[in-house]
Amino acid sequence: xxxxxxxxxxxxxxxxxxxxxxxxxxxxxxxxxxxxxxxxxxxxxxxxxxxxxxxxxxxxxxxxxxxxxxxxxxxxxxxxxxxxxxxxxxxxxxxxxxxxxxxxxxxxxxxxxxxxxxxxxxxxxxxxxxxxxxxxxxxxxxxxxxxxxxxxxxxxxxxxxxxxxxxxxxxxxxxxxxxxxxxxxxxxxxxxxxxxxxxxxxxxxxxxxxxxxxxxxxxxxxxxxxxxxxxxxxxxxxxxxxxxxxxxxxxxxxxxxxxxxxxxxxxxxxxxxxxxxxxxxxxxxxxxxxxxxxxxxxxxxxxxxxxxxxxxxxxxxxxxxxxxxxxxxxxxxxxxxxxxxxxxxxxxxxxxxxxxxxxxxxxxxxxxxxxxxxxxxxxxx
Numbered sequence: 001x002x003x004x005x006x007x008x009x010x011x012x013x014x015x016x017x018x019x020x021x022x023x024x025x026x027x028x029x030x031x032x033x034x035x036x037x038x039x040x041x042x043x044x045x046x047x048x049x050x051x052x053x054x055x056x057x058x059x060x061x062x063x064x065x066x067x068x069x070x071x072x073x074x075x076x077x078x079x080x081x082x083x084x085x086x087x088x089x090x091x092x093x094x095x096x097x098x099x100x101x102x103x104x105x106x107x108x109x110x111x112x113x114x115x116x117x118x119x120x121x122x123x124x125x126x127x128x129x130x131x132x133x134x135x136x137x138x139x140x141x142x143x144x145x146x147x148x149x150x151x152x153x154x155x156x157x158x159x160x161x162x163x164x165x166x167x168x169x170x171x172x173x174x175x176x177x178x179x180x181x182x183x184x185x186x187x188x189x190x191x192x193x194x195x196x197x198x199x200x201x202x203x204x205x206x207x208x209x210x211x212x213x214x215x216x217x218x219x220x221x222x223x224x225x226x227x228x229x230x231x232x233x234x235x236x237x238x239x240x241x242x243x244x245x246x247x248x249x250x251x252x253x254x255x256x257x258x259x260x261x262x263x264x265x266x267x268x269x270x271x272x273x274x275x276x277x278x279x280x281x282x283x284x285x286x287x288x289x290x291x292x293x294x295x296x297x298x299x300x301x302x303x304x305x306x307x308x309x310x311x312x313x314x315x316x317x318x319x320x321x322x323x324x325x326x327x328x329x330x331x332x333x334x335x336x337x338x339x340x341x342x343x344x345x346x347x348x349x350x351x352x353x354x355x356x357x358x359x360x361x362x363x364x365x366x367x368x369x370x371x372x373x374x375x376x377x378x379x380x381x
Contacts, residue, residue, distance in 0.1 A: 152359040153253075154180060166214065169214070175208055201218070269309045
């Protein structure tokens with residue numbers, strides 16, 4: 001009984017060992033599930049490598065195409081091509097540029113046939129429009145101050161006026177008016193003066209100064225009137241300036257006051273005042289005539305000449321202008337060059353503005369009605 005038990009016990013122990021061994025074996029089989037996945041076999045590795053190579057081969061062309069854009073040189077080349085394409089497209093669409101038309105410069109004649117239509121802007125920046133307005137306002141103001149303005153040479157016909165105007169060079173109108181009564185009393189027509197003895201004429205004209213040259217001029221123009229115009233004074237500028245001693249200034253005096261044809265008389269007073277008023281900076285009489293004439297309607301030219309010359313003789317003198325007594329002082333850019341004190345300026349006034357005689361021995365009635373006084377004859381004191 002004891003051996004059977006021992007044998008049974010041995011079998012039981014063996015069974016236990018067998019069970020234990022089986023348990024460990026099953027534990028070993030189950031262990032791989034708990035560990036990390038096992039490495040791929042060489043066959044699987046080769047298959048994966050082939051798949052990766054195929055994918056890389058498929059991606060290479062795209063990489064090759066995109067590669068040029070990644071480098072700096074490639075980017076610059078691409079930018080140049082794009083800019084060239086844009087510029088060519090713009091040139092195709094853009095219209096052809098227009099040629100700039102430049103007006104040719106006008107030639108300036110030394111003696112213009114008519115006043116110019118353009119006037120240079122004032123040096124201080126005054127616009128042409130402002131200059132025209134100011135100049136015309138000055139003329140309107142002067143027309144109110146001198147409503148009786150007239151040519152200050154005594155004459156009864158065009159012949160007397162042209163002779164008197166020639167004689168007025170380098171002297172006063174008063175001196176001419178005091179001299180011509182004796183001249184016209186002895187030589188009333190162009191025919192008479194053309195046949196006159198030069199020495200007798202010189203003696204009459206002596207008080208006017210430069211009497212020899214003036215004698216030659218008046219006898220010469222009288223002969224020209226007789227020979228070329230039948231003893232009549234022509235009414236055209238181009239004819240008048242052909243006469244001995246007759247220039248544009250004299251011609252415009254005759255045309256404006258004997259024939260009623262507008263003209264600007266640019267004498268020394270006119271030249272001085274228009275520059276003082278900054279109407280022009282020109283110094284040549286013909287250029288002054290053109291510049292000032294362009295500021296006014298042609299119909300105003302003759303009266304404008306009278307207004308300016310009268311103002312220059314009575315108030316706006318060359319050396320001592322009476323600024324304090326000037327009616328257009330607010331419009332004058334040269335105000336202050338002369339005496340500004342009203343009382344002192346009043347003493348500088350001349351002719352009727354100072355209660356004294358004018359320059360004509362036989363002035364128009366309108367002048368006398370305005371308070372003007374006739375000048376005394378030569379030798380009257």
